[in-house]
């Protein structure tokens with residue numbers, strides 16, 4: 256068996272996503288499970304090169320995992336021949352510049368979403384990468400969630416008949432940072448630092464809607480900054496300048512209407528932090544991160560509106576759990592494995608920079624809809 260080592264720059268590895276999901280749960284987990292094995296028996300073996308701004312943090316993090324390859328000098332890391340992939344999990348605002356540098360260095364590139372801060376920049380990155388002949392990928396982790404995989408199985412199996420609508424609720428209460436520390440970084444709440452829930456979540460909603468239900472043809476969106484003042488990591492009060500809630504309606508090709516609420520100012524009275532209800536002529540389903548429950552037309556009860564009587568039915572009990580039928584691995588890891596196969600063996604990978612640019616476009620048009628108070632059509636984006 257041949258082992259094919261591949262050097263991967265992990266930039267922004269000290270951050271929440273870079274460390275937990277990409278280094279520990281993906282790249283190191285791939286090594287723990289013996290690498291990614293190709294059809295010819297070759298094993299792809301990721302060799303992370305940790306890149307960041309803070310030497311102390313990098314050294315401590317590397318030692319914690321028995322790693323030795325780290326640097327604060329991105330340019331020198333990009334100059335190495337044994338490094339073939341550049342991965343970016345930095346704050347969004349730093350991404351475009353670093354990706355351009357990686358394209359110029361001829362590296363294949365995988366990145367967290369959003370790909371860039373606006374559509375023009377994202378499209379330009381897609382074109383530059385194409386022209387340089389490097390392979391690209393953007394994280395679309397929600398597609399690999401067990402709940403959404405089971406939902407996709409129901410769709411592919413024809414369970415719903417004609418799908419009518421999708422209702423999604425995403426969110427939880429993010430503490431303001433005064434009497435309890437906030438559980439998200441403060442830059443998320445400052446527009447000038449690339450924050451905002453539309454920029455954060457609409458790229459996700461874009462690929463979820465497109466892959467499961469159809470292309471987004473139009474968006475109408477209302478945003479709010481419900482909590483105007485927050486307290487940062489250093490205990491300083493700052494004005495929240497970015498949207499912390501977005502109430503969006505998405506019209507899809509084929510007629511499905513999707514209504515998705517995203518909020519960091521909502522207390523959870525749901526079973527999971529995100530849930531989608533899909534209603535179709537033949538059946539309905541509610542999918543979350545892990546669970547998916549369904550109700551078929553033939554077993555749908557007949558509620559009758561009567562406010563004079565207390566509710567006698569246990570509505571939640573009338574749904575059937577969709578079985579796993581397979582083992583679900585961490586979604587970030589599954590997508591990393593697919594990207595590594597793409598780079599090393601040329602296997603197809605459709606979540607490229609152009610797909611990422613479409614996610615950025617939906618965020619941009621969602622914000623425009625909110626700003627101008629209008630419904631905005633979403634033009635096709637082509638390379």
Ligand SMILES: NC(=O)c1ccc[n+]([C@@H]2O[C@H](COP(=O)([O-])OP(=O)(O)OC[C@H]3O[C@@H](n4cnc5c(N)ncnc54)[C@H](O)[C@@H]3O)[C@@H](O)[C@H]2O)c1
Nearest residue numbers: 267268269270271272273344345346347349367368369440
């Ligand atoms: N796929 C997902 O579900 C998901 C979830 C959350 C965040 N993200 C994305 O991941 C990226 C990182 O988000 P995060 O929540 O890990 O953020 P974070 O603040 O925890 O980490 C940011 C990283 O960027 C680095 N950085 C580089 N330049 C910086 C600068 N000038 N200022 C501040 N930090 C700088 C930090 O050192 C740190 O390593 C964002 O682009 C975000 O959109 C994706």
